[in-house]
Amino acid sequence: MAISVGDSIPTVKVTQATAEGPKEVDTGEFFKGRTVALFGVPGAFTPTCSAKHLPSFVANAAALKTKGVDAIACMAVNDPFVMGAWAKDQGITDEVAMIADGSAVFTKAMGLEFDLTARGLGVRCQRFALVAKDGKVTHIAIEAPGAFEVSSGQAVLAAL
Structure with a gap:
């Protein structure tokens, strides 16, 4: 069952x-005491x-922070080196934390x-976006397979 509000x-x-380089992160600590917008990609x-x-989250990073988001994180079932290379390719600096969930545990x-x-792609993450305040989900939007309608940076901004 998918995680839900509350x-x-x-x-x-x-x-x-x-x-x-790669840095181990405890998700409990990452979400503790702040508002985080997390989005997952396949x-x-x-x-x-x-x-x-x-790009939708990069373009809306400042507006999200104005609405009270302390951190933005992108997660994929990829290794940290791929996530690092993707960040470099996309020109990401520190506006979005690039989270690797290499074994899909999270x-x-x-x-x-x-x-x-x-x-031939193995287990991946559904496309989604959520907002969590102090580790509790306050908003979540999960896309239908192949869709990109409810999990954009703009959609999260509108939900805040």
Whole structure:
């Protein structure tokens, strides 16, 4: 069952791609005491993720922060080196934390896995966006497979 409004963000270890290299992150600590906009994508460097999803949060980063968002994070079931390369390719500096969930542990704990094994892509993350305040989900939007309508930076901004 997918995580929903009122649920707590699961506490697991993920890896953040940083300029200094991979950094282990405890999700409980990452979300504690602040408002975080987290969005998940099926994969780094994929067409919709690169052309629309990630850029929508970069374009709306300042407006989201004006509305009380302390941090923006992008998550994919990729390794931290891929997430770091994608950040570099997209010109991401520190406006969006790039979170690697390489084994889909966080994705599965949130009930947001999407099995694309038949297509040779393995288990991926569904496209979604959520807002959590002090580790509690206050807004979540999960896309239908293949869609990009409710999880953009603009949609999250409108929900705040």
